[in-house]
Amino acid sequence: MTVNALAKEDFDPASVVTHDPVVRVEAISKHYGSVEALRSIDLQFERGKLTTLLGPSGCGKTTLLKIIAGLVPATSGQIVVNGRAVTGPGPERAFVFQDFALMPWATVLRNVGFGLELKGMAAAERNRIARRYIEEVGLQGFEDKYPHELSGGMRQRVGIARAFAVNADVLLLDEPFSAVDEQNRRKFQEDLLRLVEMERKTFIFVTHSIEEAVYVSDRIVLLSPRPGRVSNIIDPRIDRTANPDDIRRDPGYLDVVEEIWQGLRHYAE
Amino acid sequence: MSVMSQDVKVVAPAATTREALRLFAERRRSFWVVLSLAVLFTTWEIAGRIPISFAFPTFLDTLAAFFEMVGDGTMIRAFFLTLQPLVLGVAVSALLGITLGIVMGLSDRVEWLLAPVFIVLQAAPMAALVPLVTFVYGIGLVAKTLAVIMLALPVIVLNSYKAVRHVNPSLVDMCRSFQGTRRQQIFKIIIPDASPVLFAGLRLGVAAGFIGVMLAELLITPTGIGDLITYHRSVANYAHMYAAVAAIIAASTVTLALLQWFETNVMRPEKRRS
Numbered sequence: 125m126t127v128n129a130l131a132k133e134d135f136d137p138a139s140v141v142t143h144d145p146v147v148r149v150e151a152i153s154k155h156y157g158s159v160e161a162l163r164s165i166d167l168q169f170e171r172g173k174l175t176t177l178l179g180p181s182g183c184g185k186t187t188l189l190k191i192i193a194g195l196v197p198a199t200s201g202q203i204v205v206n207g208r209a210v211t212g213p214g215p216e217r218a219f220v221f222q223d224f225a226l227m228p229w230a231t232v233l234r235n236v237g238f239g240l241e242l243k244g245m246a247a248a249e250r251n252r253i254a255r256r257y258i259e260e261v262g263l264q265g266f267e268d269k270y271p272h273e274l275s276g277g278m279r280q281r282v283g284i285a286r287a288f289a290v291n292a293d294v295l296l297l298d299e300p301f302s303a304v305d306e307q308n309r310r311k312f313q314e315d316l317l318r319l320v321e322m323e324r325k326t327f328i329f330v331t332h333s334i335e336e337a338v339y340v341s342d343r344i345v346l347l348s349p350r351p352g353r354v355s356n357i358i359d360p361r362i363d364r365t366a367n368p369d370d371i372r373r374d375p376g377y378l379d380v381v382e383e384i385w386q387g388l389r390h391y392a393e
Numbered sequence: 394m395s396v397m398s399q400d401v402k403v404v405a406p407a408a409t410t411r412e413a414l415r416l417f418a419e420r421r422r423s424f425w426v427v428l429s430l431a432v433l434f435t436t437w438e439i440a441g442r443i444p445i446s447f448a449f450p451t452f453l454d455t456l457a458a459f460f461e462m463v464g465d466g467t468m469i470r471a472f473f474l475t476l477q478p479l480v481l482g483v484a485v486s487a488l489l490g491i492t493l494g495i496v497m498g499l500s501d502r503v504e505w506l507l508a509p510v511f512i513v514l515q516a517a518p519m520a521a522l523v524p525l526v527t528f529v530y531g532i533g534l535v536a537k538t539l540a541v542i543m544l545a546l547p548v549i550v551l552n553s554y555k556a557v558r559h560v561n562p563s564l565v566d567m568c569r570s571f572q573g574t575r576r577q578q579i580f581k582i583i584i585p586d587a588s589p590v591l592f593a594g595l596r597l598g599v600a601a602g603f604i605g606v607m608l609a610e611l612l613i614t615p616t617g618i619g620d621l622i623t624y625h626r627s628v629a630n631y632a633h634m635y636a637a638v639a640a641i642i643a644a645s646t647v648t649l650a651l652l653q654w655f656e657t658n659v660m661r662p663e664k665r666r667s
């Protein structure tokens with residue numbers, strides 16, 4: 125396990141090597157009126173890996189994710205996906221929302237297939253694909269339920285299945301488990317790792333939970349607030365073949381959590 | 394399982410009339426609706442028998458007058474006349490109002506252009522404007538339809554506009570993130586998500602339309618139900634007058650209930666399950 129020294133004043137993101145970057149963030153800045161939310165962010169996201177954007181509230185991590193998704197325009201800089209600069213949402217990226225963003229009037233089946241419905245795919249075809257992903261996230265039997273009949277954790281599974289169903293290269297997850305209770309959260313993190321393994325996609329994950337970031341990530345990008353900047357990049361290198369409970373007790377895992385906390389504690393009130 | 398089967402054994406032999414009624418009351422909402430109406434009509438009957446005023450008929454007299462008017466065809470003819478401007482006016486208000494409201498909700502410029510007009514119209518005491526309508530459009534169907542539209546349209550427009558403005562922004566982002574077109578965004582996300590408030594506006598609009606048609610029939614020219622009310626009042630036939638009033642109230646209530654049914658069963662299927 126290698127950990128870069130934390131919160132170094134002279135940290136240079138360019139010194140971090142990224143092989144085969146699927147998403148490149150180039151000199152992205154964002155201003156909301158006179159408020160500077162993000163200052164000149166340069167980042168690369170490696171294909172097939174799970175990278176976490178971690179930082180205290182106000183560090184602009186969700187804003188950065190939404191800029192990558194094309195949902196929020198950047199003030200300057202550009203986003204390059206698969207070698208092409210993008211200005212809006214595209215089929216190579218799919219978004220998982222913090223508040224699930226499920227249509228309350230539609231069944232689980234229709235919600236999961238909604239991305240395909242918007243592309244004009246015939247009902248039979250999209251329902252077949254939707255059923256496959258409903259099963260993959262463990263919701264078989266709930267196809268005809270409405271969102272309000274599901275628990276918070278199940279609703280987010282619907283959101284994840286919907287993002288998988290469009291077969292994007294990059295999945296953008298905005299604090300997907302923050303509205304889920306602690307027990308389900310852990311189960312969720314384990315399921316997410318299983319899906320990362322199965323689907324071989326690139327995941328960009330936003331969270332404010334240090335433990336969650338260390339547990340699920342191949343790489344953690346630490347952001348510091350006001351304005352949001354990259355303060356460090358950490359590769360936890362945790363052996364994920366081990367039993368989840370053992371990982372959470374592993375001294376290496378606990379050391380990384382502790383070091384990140386030491387780096388972030390001066391931002392806490 | 395054993396608890397359940399025990400329950401069944403206890404209930405089954407004791408299925409007397411009282412017991413059946415008690416079970417029905419626990420399970421059915423309709424029991425309470427009927428009870429509520431029964432209390433209302435009984436109070437009416439007692440008040441009529443005291444009597445609280447020589448011009449206040451009992452419930453049973455009013456009911457008899459109603460059936461008499463249905464029997465001799467006057468009630469049906471009256472409804473035929475009243476429903477023409479009402480249905481026409483409500484249909485125009487609903488189509489125009491929902492369309493304008495949605496466009497106002499989608500575009501700031503259209504909102505700035507139209508919102509002040511409808512806010513003034515909603516605040517204005519419309520009954521005061523009905524004579525003006527008569528002055529310009531005479532006493533025919535057009536004037537009465539206009540009276541209905543004047544009352545129904547502003548509330549439908551303003552509610553539709555508010556409905557669109559309160560659509561969950563996260564759902565709109567979701568549609569954008571899956572590259573939905575603007576058209577898909579409007580028809581697959583914005584309108585369905587706005588539909589509860591849209592329908593609330595429509596219900597208020599239909600209720601206002603009933604007020605409009607009664608104002609028109611009482612203030613412009615006595616026709617239809619308005620004529621029945623005016624005529625029977627003038628000849629002191631109070632039971633018949635009350636029957637006409639109650640009939641239009643009942644028609645309004647049934648229309649609103651049908652609209653509610655349509656909304657929950659056609660527009661928002663998830664609301665059928667609790």
